[in-house]
Amino acid sequence: DQKNNIWIATANGISKFTDKNVGIVSHNSISYKIYPNPASNAVFLEHSGIAKVQVMDIAGNNLFNIALLPGETKIDISSLNTGFYILSVTESGKTGIAKLSVL
Numbered sequence: 673d674q675k676n677n678i679w680i681a682t683a684n685g686i687s688k689f690t691d692k693n694v695g696i697v698s699h700n701s702i703s704y705k706i707y708p709n710p711a712s713n714a715v716f717l718e719h720s721g722i723a724k725v726q727v728m729d730i731a732g733n734n735l736f737n738i739a740l741l742p743g744e745t746k747i748d749i750s751s752l753n754t755g756f757y758i759l760s761v762t763e764s765g766k767t768g769i770a771k772l773s774v775l
Contacts, residue, residue, distance in 0.1 A: 710773035726760040
């Protein structure tokens with residue numbers, strides 16, 4: 673939209689996210705941190721529970737899924753082209769959305 677927000681439809685409804693350098697997200701009662709952002713080879717995701725991460729292109733097409741244990745996890749993004757991507761993090765039935773910038 674005109675304020676640089678991106679709106680994404682998910683199974684849980686519509687989510688809004690904005691461009692941030694470090695993704696610290698608290699959404700639907702889950703919190704997680706994604707860094708560095710922007711990134712080129714890998715990002716780290718910190719979260720407190722067992723989570724499923726879905727990486728999508730900006731059109732919402734699923735590129736890959738990852739199942740994660742609690743803590744900090746390195747996610748390889750070296751196969752992604754330069755651009756913007758969407759990370760959907762689901763934990764305990766709650767979903768949060770973040771934008772990832774790949775250099």
